[in-house]
Amino acid sequence: xxxxxxxxxxxxxxxxxxxxxxxxxxxxxxxxxxxxxxxxxxxxxxxxxxxxxxxxxxxxxxxxxxxxxxxxxxxxxxxxxxxxxxxxxxxxxxxxxxxxxxxxxxxxxxxxxxxxxxxxxxxxxxxxxxxxxxxxxxxxxxxxxxxxxxxxxxxxxxxxxxxxxxxxxxxxxxxxxxxxxxxxxxxxxxxxxxxxxxxxxxxxxxxxxxxxxxxxxxxxxxxxxxxxxxxxxxxxxxxxxxxxxxxxx
Numbered sequence: 001x002x003x004x005x006x007x008x009x010x011x012x013x014x015x016x017x018x019x020x021x022x023x024x025x026x027x028x029x030x031x032x033x034x035x036x037x038x039x040x041x042x043x044x045x046x047x048x049x050x051x052x053x054x055x056x057x058x059x060x061x062x063x064x065x066x067x068x069x070x071x072x073x074x075x076x077x078x079x080x081x082x083x084x085x086x087x088x089x090x091x092x093x094x095x096x097x098x099x100x101x102x103x104x105x106x107x108x109x110x111x112x113x114x115x116x117x118x119x120x121x122x123x124x125x126x127x128x129x130x131x132x133x134x135x136x137x138x139x140x141x142x143x144x145x146x147x148x149x150x151x152x153x154x155x156x157x158x159x160x161x162x163x164x165x166x167x168x169x170x171x172x173x174x175x176x177x178x179x180x181x182x183x184x185x186x187x188x189x190x191x192x193x194x195x196x197x198x199x200x201x202x203x204x205x206x207x208x209x210x211x212x213x214x215x216x217x218x219x220x221x222x223x224x225x226x227x228x229x230x231x232x233x234x235x236x237x238x239x240x241x242x243x244x245x246x247x248x249x
Contacts, residue, residue, distance in 0.1 A: 008231045008244055011188055011214050012089075017096040019186035020086055021205040025193020025219055027104050029080040029238040031073060050169035053161065054130070060151035060159065067162055068142055074124060075139070079110035082192065085241040087111040092247075097182035101194060101201050103164045118178045120171055120201050122164035131158025138162065171200065183208040190216045190244075193237045196223040218244065 012018065024032070048066070052059040087110050089095045098107050098117050103124040107117055127141035128134070134154055141160050144152040152160045165171055182204075183189065189208035196202040196217070202224065209215040209228050217229040218240050226232050233240050 004231050004233060005240075005243070008216050008233060011216060011231070012094070012190075012244055015188035015214075016094060017185060017187045018089060018094050019096055019182050019189045019205065019208055019213075020089070020098045021189065021191045021194065022086075022098065022100040022102060022107070023192070023194025023196075024102060026082045026100075026237045026241075027077070027080070027102055027106055027193070029082060029236065030077040030104070030106060032077050032102075032104050032106075047167045050166040053166060057151065063162070063166075064142075064145045064151055067138070068145060071124075071138060071142055074104065077104060077106060079106045080238050082237040082241040083107055083110035083112075085245040088242075089245040090116060092245075096186045097178070099179045099182060099201075099204050101198065118175050118182070120165070120175050120179060120204075122162075122172075124162060124164055126163040127152065127160040128163040129154035129156060129158040130161055132156045135163060136160065176200065179204045180207060183213075184211060186213055188214050188216070190218065191223070191225065191229075192218045192241060194219065194223065195221075196225040216244075 048059050048063040053063055083106050086095070086098060086107065090112060095116060098112050100107055100117070100119055101121055103119070103121050105119070105123050105125050108114065125138050126135045127138055132154060134156070136154070141152045154160055186208055189205040191205045194202070205215060206225060206228060214230045215228060217223055217225060217232045218237055220235055
């Protein structure tokens, strides 16, 4: 009898429109920590809520200090073997969409086409103006912050905010529509490196399963969807994904 790895490869081999849903675990191999995981930043400090950031200068300062501390490691990260395996799947003509919870833009850097990429939680490489909605690079925003110690502002005078979805901030409606449309249209859902506990994002691959599509989970440790998965592969995405998405011999 074939093992779970072989069964998973058979599902991938037979699929033509694969939805890949990714979380922090696909990027830990690039040196980006799982901020929600054990020992992560959000277990050691209280996150700044969106409403607090909007209302309070002190909260703006706290959030920008956090960004200044974490950005050097974040910006130095490069795509790993798991990101490249997703690109290989696209080149093979099997990828319908990548829906990611990550803000590191490593899928984009690896070569995933932007038409196939849905970044549900935004991008940590940019900041956006709360008034005119113009985007500037995070480097530029942090340079301004480090220069005078004040929350950075847009040239229009509005406050800048990292272009990510903060705690308590709703997800962008258009991104959610694209994500759930991909779940509806796919013929296989593969979740990689996510605990699948953060909603509404986690409902994306689950909705594919609810629509009768096979569901594979690749993750180190348990997830909230383990009982719903057709196959669960427990381990490092950098090791498992190249084998799963690579060519069959």
